[in-house]
Amino acid sequence: MNQTEIRTVCTACAADLTRQDRYRDHDGQYFCLPCHRARLGASAEGPFKEALRQCVFCETWVARPDCHRNRYGEYVCLECRGSGRRWSRRRIVQRRLRHWFVRCRRVLFVLLASVVGLWVAYVVLGKVIELAIPRR
Ligand SMILES: [Zn+2]
Numbered sequence: 293m294n295q296t297e298i299r300t301v302c303t304a305c306a307a308d309l310t311r312q313d314r315y316r317d318h319d320g321q322y323f324c325l326p327c328h329r330a331r332l333g334a335s336a337e338g339p340f341k342e343a344l345r346q347c348v349f350c351e352t353w354v355a356r357p358d359c360h361r362n363r364y365g366e367y368v369c370l371e372c373r374g375s376g377r378r379w380s381r382r383r384i385v386q387r388r389l390r391h392w393f394v395r396c397r398r399v400l401f402v403l404l405a406s407v408v409g410l411w412v413a414y415v416v417l418g419k420v421i422e423l424a425i426p427r428r
């Protein structure tokens with residue numbers, strides 16, 4: 293299993309945040325997003341999630357000053373960056389595949405269409421030849 297996954301709970305309401313959106317402030321304390329919003333006070337009405345960034349490694353929401361933007365345009369929280377965390381092998385493969393797939397979707401579609409087209413042509417031609425040259 294994923295060894296790097298740590299059980300995190302909200303500092304304010306003790307909700308389990310392992311599988312839930314969580315925010316970490318610069319002191320390293322975790323909060324669920326509703327508690328974080330409540331802590332910000334009434335002024336936090338409106339698009340408050342837009343002000344946050346989600347770390348690509350630990351998926352924690354952090355304030356923009358508490359994270360770093362890598363060369364892929366992805367945000368990495370300072371804690372993950374500090375620990376020199378890298379993509380796991382599986383995620384590297386997944387990510388490459390996804391990037392590649394998005395880029396080549398058109399090509400793949402054309403390729404698939406031509407394979408199907410060729411196969412149909414082969415079957416149809418086979419029938420036509422069969423009809424044209426009756427077996428004895
Ligand atoms: Zn909470």
Ligand SMILES: [Zn+2]
Pocket residue numbers: 347348349350351352368369370371372373
């Ligand atoms: Zn992180």
